[in-house]
Amino acid sequence: xxxxxxxxxxxxxxxxxxxxxxxxxxxxxxxxxxxxxxxxxxxxxxxxxxxxxxxxxxxxxxxxxxxxxxxxxxxxxxxxxxxxxxxxxxxxxxxxxxxxxxxxxxxxxxxxxxxxxxxxxxxxxxxxxxxxxxxxxxxxxxxxxxxxxxxxxxxxxxxxxxxxxxxxxxxxxxxxxxxxxxxxxxxxxxxxxxxxxxxxxxxxxxxxxxxxxxxxxxxxxxxxxxxxxxxxxxxxxxxxxxxxxxxxxxxxxxxxxxxxxxxxxxxxxxxxxxxxxxxxxxxxxxxxxxxxxxxxxxxxxxxxxxxxxxxxxxxxxxxxxxxxxxxxxx
Amino acid sequence: xxxxxxxxxxxxxxxxxxxxxxxxxxxxxxxxxxxxxxxxxxxxxxxxxxxxxxxxxxxxxxxxxxxxxxxxxxxxxxxxxxxxxxxxxxxxxxxxxxxxxxxxxxxxxxxxxxxxxxxxxxxxxxxxxxxxxxxxxxxxxxxxxxxxxxxxxxxxxxxxxxxxxxxxxxxxxxxxxxxxxxxxxxxxxxxxxxxxxxxxxxxxxxxxxxxxxxxxxxxxxxxxxxxxxxxxxxxxxxxxxxxxxxxxxxxxxxxxxxxxxxxxxxxxxxxxxxxxxxxxxxxxxxxxxxxxxxxxxxxxxxxxxxxxxxxxxxxxxxxxxxxxxxxxxxxxxxxxxxxxxxxxxxxxxxxxxxxxxxxxxxxxxxxxxxx
Numbered sequence: 001x002x003x004x005x006x007x008x009x010x011x012x013x014x015x016x017x018x019x020x021x022x023x024x025x026x027x028x029x030x031x032x033x034x035x036x037x038x039x040x041x042x043x044x045x046x047x048x049x050x051x052x053x054x055x056x057x058x059x060x061x062x063x064x065x066x067x068x069x070x071x072x073x074x075x076x077x078x079x080x081x082x083x084x085x086x087x088x089x090x091x092x093x094x095x096x097x098x099x100x101x102x103x104x105x106x107x108x109x110x111x112x113x114x115x116x117x118x119x120x121x122x123x124x125x126x127x128x129x130x131x132x133x134x135x136x137x138x139x140x141x142x143x144x145x146x147x148x149x150x151x152x153x154x155x156x157x158x159x160x161x162x163x164x165x166x167x168x169x170x171x172x173x174x175x176x177x178x179x180x181x182x183x184x185x186x187x188x189x190x191x192x193x194x195x196x197x198x199x200x201x202x203x204x205x206x207x208x209x210x211x212x213x214x215x216x217x218x219x220x221x222x223x224x225x226x227x228x229x230x231x232x233x234x235x236x237x238x239x240x241x242x243x244x245x246x247x248x249x250x251x252x253x254x255x256x257x258x259x260x261x262x263x264x265x266x267x268x269x270x271x272x273x274x275x276x277x278x279x280x281x282x283x284x285x286x287x288x289x290x291x292x293x294x295x296x297x298x299x300x301x302x303x304x305x306x307x308x309x310x311x312x313x314x315x316x317x318x319x320x321x322x323x324x325x326x327x328x329x330x
Numbered sequence: 331x332x333x334x335x336x337x338x339x340x341x342x343x344x345x346x347x348x349x350x351x352x353x354x355x356x357x358x359x360x361x362x363x364x365x366x367x368x369x370x371x372x373x374x375x376x377x378x379x380x381x382x383x384x385x386x387x388x389x390x391x392x393x394x395x396x397x398x399x400x401x402x403x404x405x406x407x408x409x410x411x412x413x414x415x416x417x418x419x420x421x422x423x424x425x426x427x428x429x430x431x432x433x434x435x436x437x438x439x440x441x442x443x444x445x446x447x448x449x450x451x452x453x454x455x456x457x458x459x460x461x462x463x464x465x466x467x468x469x470x471x472x473x474x475x476x477x478x479x480x481x482x483x484x485x486x487x488x489x490x491x492x493x494x495x496x497x498x499x500x501x502x503x504x505x506x507x508x509x510x511x512x513x514x515x516x517x518x519x520x521x522x523x524x525x526x527x528x529x530x531x532x533x534x535x536x537x538x539x540x541x542x543x544x545x546x547x548x549x550x551x552x553x554x555x556x557x558x559x560x561x562x563x564x565x566x567x568x569x570x571x572x573x574x575x576x577x578x579x580x581x582x583x584x585x586x587x588x589x590x591x592x593x594x595x596x597x598x599x600x601x602x603x604x605x606x607x608x609x610x611x612x613x614x615x616x617x618x619x620x621x622x623x624x625x626x627x628x629x630x631x632x633x634x635x636x637x638x639x640x641x642x643x644x645x646x647x648x649x650x651x652x653x654x655x656x657x658x659x660x661x662x663x664x665x666x667x668x669x670x671x672x673x674x675x676x677x678x679x680x681x682x683x684x685x686x687x688x689x690x691x692x693x694x695x696x697x698x699x700x701x
Contacts, residue, residue, distance in 0.1 A: 031465075032468060127343060127345050128345070131367075131682075201458055208458060208683070292459070292461060293458075293528065295683070296533075297684065298683065300533055
């Protein structure tokens with residue numbers, strides 16, 4: 001258990017470095033440029049060098065800031081991200097905490113993220129930070145509803161809140177294939193909602209660079225900024241891992257119904273590769289959004305949620321419930 | 331500013347956007363009053379990059395002062411130089427050889443495309459899309475390479491001189507320009523896919539930053555900013571200079587008056603400039619690239635004015651001469667200054683995010699506003 005815990009914390013640190021490098025490589029690829037390629041082989045050590053830079057930088061606390069809250073906010077962001085790692089099943093036999101209400105736990109803990117952002121924005125004593133925090137508050141609270149309803153639809157179908165049981169319920173096919181069009185709709189809404197919840201472009205209003213310079217973390221520097229930065233990437237990883245677990249079968253290999261021979265061949269690929277493959281595919285999707293779309297305006301962002309996504313996902317959950325009761329899925 | 335702060339209504343807060351801010355693309359300082367996300371007032375403060383260029387020009391000779399104007403609207407430096415050269419030629423009644431005229435027009439239009447490319451990328455960046463910036467720079471680099479070959483510089487070219495151009499075009503010029511035209515045409519659809527047709531982009535642009543035709547005229551807006559409101563003001567058409575009256579091109583007009591109309595004007599202008607270049611590139615006449623002029627130029631006593639169409643609007647040069655080797659007084663009419671003055675009128679009542687979009691569509695170059 002202790003070793004597993006240490007392994008997850010190590011993974012946590014590594015993921016930050018890998019995801020930052022991945023984002024920069026994806027951005028470079030989309031923007032027809034090379035990206036980091038100087039530090040280490042093929043630029044692999046670039047994020048390590050950046051981390052070192054941030055570590056030795058002075059972490060300033062501005063005058064007039066609420067010192068306690070200002071310094072507490074990045075740690076809360078980090079803590080939330082760390083807590084969310086606990087119930088995720090990385091492989092068929094590797095899960096830190098097999099919680100029987102895993103889905104509920106993830107949705108509950110992820111809504112704590114907004115507290116750290118509001119805290120950072122308020123304590124900075126900066127108008128830009130405050131506006132970024134307020135935007136972020138409105139945004140995260142709104143989009144949690146859609147994300148929650150999409151997650152509910154899978155809970156209804158699999159009949160369990162336990163992440164491991166949800167994965168096992170997909171042994172004869174992933175929900176995105178078994179659940180007809182309603183689950184595909186739920187999946188699309190889930191991806192949009194979690195992009196907004198993690199403050200990623202095109203929903204990055206909390207840190208809209210061209211409007212608010214850097215939003216809620218304008219006043220942060222050095223390692224305090226790095227903690228926010230790391231928490232953002234870990235959150236992206238976690239929401240993608242949850243998405244992969246719920247809709248794409250988590251570590252479950254690609255199985256088709258009762259084709260025993262085919263399923264057996266698929267089982268030869270290790271389950272952790274399946275899990276990370278699916279998760280990184282979703283992460284790539286979210287990075288692709290960021291480097292392609294312009295940003296929405298705050299009122300358009302809230303319109304999208306309250307006028308379109310929420311009614312659709314409410315109707316969708318009803319449809320899926322009906323489907324589950326009547327057994328219309330495969 | 332003390333009275334200003336006292337006069338704000340309850341709930342209003344004042345924010346300083348700039349002089350160092352990612353959205354102002356330079357050292358523009360906007361003092362904005364907002365209520366929540368809604369803008370109540372925008373007050374531009376200038377002076378951060380004032381170099382007193384007009385005064386400097388008074389102590390420079392008629393050959394020298396042109397070079398200073400490259401530092402005003404640095405994205406249209408050819409066109410600024412062109413205006414000054416035309417004004418001096420008007421005063422001295424110099425006949426410019428037809429080869430020089432064609433080269434000048436070619437350079438002007440290449441500059442216009444390069445400037446619009448940069449605007450297009452920066453505009454998308456204001457709206458939070460980073461990728462178009464790099465795509466725009468790919469094409470802009472091709473133009474800069476052409477400029478570098480012929481003029482020896484990539485930004486402040488100083489290529490136009492009274493009587494013609496400084497030196498003949500590089501032997502590769504024609505083939506390089508043709509390569510660029512082919513490259514540009516193959517990428518236009520990419521621009522439309524990436525930005526123009528994007529639903530988020532259209533929602534951000536349509537119906538915001540409204541400027542009626544009457545307001546555009548009363549604020550003195552020119553160039554694509556006014557043409558987006560349906561005001562016909564293309565100097566190349568209305569007061570043709572050089573060989574523009576013999577060329578076949580269209581003045582782009584949009585009637586929307588919103589940010590999207592101004593955006594479309596600039597995007598469509600790029601294609602018009604390409605068409606002008608296509609008409610001229612194979613028809614550069616043989617002959618001198620510069621007229622024979624005296625070593626020391628002396629403008630006769632009097633007042634001279636010349637206007638041209640830059641990428642941002644109408645640029646005017648007004649020279650008062652006392653008959654000496656240096657001007658007595660020089661006044662520049664820069665398009666950015668008047669266009670900026672419409673910002674407050676456009677922005678009131680809209681959201682903070684829209685202000686950035688509006689500033690993007692005004693295509694502000696701060697050293698041009700603040701000379």
